[in-house]
Amino acid sequence: MTRRVVITGVGAITPLGVGAEPLIERWIAGECGIEDGEGRCREFVATDFLSKKEARRSDRFAQMAVVAAKEAIGQAGFGEELPYEPHRVGCVVGTGIGGLPSLEENQGKLIERGPKAVSPLAVPLMMGNAAAAAVAMQHGLRGHCYGVVSACAAGAHALGDASRIIRAGDADAVISGGAEAAISGVAIAAFGAMEATSPTGISRPFDARRDGFVIGEGAGILVLEEKEAAEARGATILGELLGYGATCDAFHLTAPQPEGTEAARAISLAIADAGLTAPDIDYVNAHGTSTPLNDRSETVALKAALGERAADIPVSSTKSAIGHLLGAAGAVEAIATVEALRRRTAPPTVGWEEADEGLDLDYVPGASKPIENGEGPLVAISDSFGFGGHNAVLVLAA
């Protein structure tokens, strides 16, 4: 008997606001949360949600994960007591970088005042698994628990791993997603030095004028549960994580392989894992970073994997509305995808105006449009690709 994985709760902190609702509603309305060339979560103040002590013991990325997890777990209807035995509930949270601001702060103390000034909290604040550990501790989750680190694919890899843990029978539920808060000195300088970020501060994926990504921050956490167990406890099912495919370009440290061969393979693997074929896909939530290279190679990959279907379905990028949330992107975008399917609406690639040669898919310019395919559940893929050549693709239905 195949174990299936459903989504019963979502929570998000994004530049569009605190909560999954503002993320999807504002994106569908064509709004953009980027200000001054950065996708900061200006509404998120940790101590509004956490005690002073809790806030001090987490870097911002882990704080955001904890708050997003509270929202997701609340929506899933978990009470004070978990609906499953604690060892049957896991926690897998991705991040691209981890607690970089904490590292920078303590490096500053080390240089200015010497080793005795370095905080004993520095390591637990900056470690890449801190978000997973903090969420697990908050809710007493005692199953598989770890961080996933694969740059901008981390959120999708985390969800893919989480679904595998449930399908393998090692857990009945996994709290999973991604978190990132690295809009700080070293990251801004480094991404700028490699000319990955937009000098104009505009995120316009797939547009001819695109000139780099806009750095963002945030977190997305989902409650994944085994379908029959979720139904047995009467949970409201928001959607299903049907398939997962992952590959590596093994090509270049940062640049995607121009032909998108391995990205296309990840898409095909994910669709096959879902037991589907390309004509079953109704919407693509693209990785769509707004970098010249990604958006071209992703378009090539989508055409290779989806064939003629690629030209018939809407393809839009959440990053047009919130910037690039790095290790949180895949998870936040999975939430946006499921919520878009639930509303049978493809949100727009905000700001798209000018077609680029060869980039000729329907990028949903201007305004949202209906996702059309009868009355039944809709199916989408959500792409995530990371520096290092990491490709992770999810197939979601709602």
Added chain:
Amino acid sequence: MPTDVTPENVEKTIYDGLVELGTERDELSREATLEDLDVDSLDLVELAQIVEDEFGVELKGDDVKDVKTVGEVIDLVVSKSS
């Protein structure tokens, strides 16, 4: 220049330090136990850094491992300086 190590000065620094670490000020007293205040080993290391910055008195992990109350922390700092 380090601050003079008087019981009053040490109490003020310890209280301020614990508040900075997330303890509620109205829960503080000499008799309050570290356990009740949810002050753990990581908090004590941070508190030791604050004390050393203020008074130049160094507290090691071994020094504080048997300390149970806020008053005992204060007394320990005062005794270490003399």
